[in-house]
Amino acid sequence: MQNLRNIDKQSMLSQDLGELLTEAIVQGVIPQGSKISEPELARRYGVSRGPLREAMLKLEGIGLVERIPHVGARVVELNCQQLLDIYTIREPLEGMACRLAAERLTQRQLNELHDLLEHHQQYLDDNHGEAYFDQQGDFDFHYRIIKATGNQRLVTLLCDELYHLLRMYRSTSARQHARPKRALQEHWAIWQALNDRDGELAEILMRRHISRARKVIEQLSSPDS
Amino acid sequence: MQNLRNIDKQSMLSQDLGELLTEAIVQGVIPQGSKISEPELARRYGVSRGPLREAMLKLEGIGLVERIPHVGARVVELNCQQLLDIYTIREPLEGMACRLAAERLTQRQLNELHDLLEHHQQYLDDNHGEAYFDQQGDFDFHYRIIKATGNQRLVTLLCDELYHLLRMYRSTSARQHARPKRALQEHWAIWQALNDRDGELAEILMRRHISRARKVIEQLSSPDS
DNA sequence: CTTCAAGTGATTGTCGACAATCTAAAGGTA
DNA sequence: TACCTTTAGATTGTCGACAATCACTTGAAG
Secondary structure, eight states, X not given: OOOHHHHHOOOOHHHHHHHHHHHHHXXXXXXXXOEEOHHHHHHHHTOOHHHHHHHHHHHHHHTSEEXXXXXXXXXXXXXXXXXXHHHHHHHHHHHHHHHHHHHHOOHHHHHHHHHHHHHHXXXXXTTOOOHHHHHHHHHHHHHHHHHTTOOHHXXXXXXXXXXXXXXXXXXXXXXXXXXXXXXXXXXXXXXXXXXXXXXXXXXXXXXXXXXXXXXXXXXXXXOOO | OOOGXXXXXXXXXXXXXXXHHHHHHHTTSSOTTOEEOHHHHHHHHTOOHHHHHHHHHHHHHHTSEEEETTTEEEEOOOOHHHHHHHXXXXXXXXXXXXXXXXXXXXXXXXXXXXXXXXXXXXXXXXXXXXXXXXXXXXXXXXXXXXXXXXXHHHHIIIIIIIHHHHHHHHHHSSOXXXXXXXXXXXXXXXXXXXXXXXXXXXXXXXXXXXXXXHHHHHHHHOOOO
């Protein structure tokens, strides 16, 4: 009864390795574009090459590394174009997530979202400007809406795959959320629509929210014209 | 089937295995819900368990099999709810794909799409009713639009992951596209919008197209109310 | 007869080793 | 000097083998 952790979650070595490596790559410990040597990583983590290769396969599926047969694996280099592509996917997907969430969110979940936004608001009003909580709060808001859809495949797709890439970009790029107050306003508007059970409006607002963030990135990447 | 390694010397064994197994599962050769024994499959394909496990990892990433640590892998059982979830994801994603394609399709690609639809139309008018071409033409239309977006991640997501599940469902279910003529009409309308470079309308039409197909499935799954 | 415990057989996860292949440095030729 | 070939080194892909774990049978107790 005390070692509950060992019962409910059988840990595979390759699975744990996958999560470790994911965090290492997302946080920039393993820099973008760097080559990944299987023997070296295997020695560092004290495992054989078998589980490590399986973990790499999983990372490749997420899109964090790219593998070339007989050559090896490299951490993906996330240029602006690829980031824009991700936002292009996020926009309609999270819009649909909002539409679904408007029907399925419980009152309790809505209240928790409200508290989250107020907490976030207070931090910004106090002018802390701590980017960490800013990003954390931002992601948290989106995560909760997505998970409320009850569409497991949608949750996996967004939270377990695409968002790793976003976190990687934000942790390695100096840019820290260029417009936190505006973004929070948009979050409030989305919450209002969700609270009114207006799925159609919530979808539009979320799409605009992501589309605007995408435009900011677009202007940063090509400041000319 | 034994000389798998002679197919292409430059590709990896696990990669070829992944494609073979994907086809076998999609076409129902390996039935839904069946347990997958690593030693048995390894013997059948004349390879070791290493590459086979790596192929299974890839299939798990696509969502064709489910693995439980220390228990094994099973081919996923695609119930109606999961199929509805997939359509829920397809609707906004392919809508966005249409919006993008409206800007990027070349005149040549538009003409090819036109020929494809006319070919399809002729088959239906001749009352062949051959479900195979019907499905093939349907998928082909959607594939071409998606690939015209130029968003590689979107292409991979839809064509290399979600569509395998759709093909699996259609090949194992007796239902053969309940409304081929109506669907073709909607394809024509989408093509018209694409040809007019009206991305906004093309997106709406594609969303409606997929949403209607989803409703058909929804009614089949729960005929009451 | 039902239920639970131990044992047996098979399967999974992991490891170390070997062949095929790629990378990079050394050396020869125009 | 520039370019091509060769060669040594390291890395990747694959294989067979062993320990850990699970499923199923057997058997005994209530």
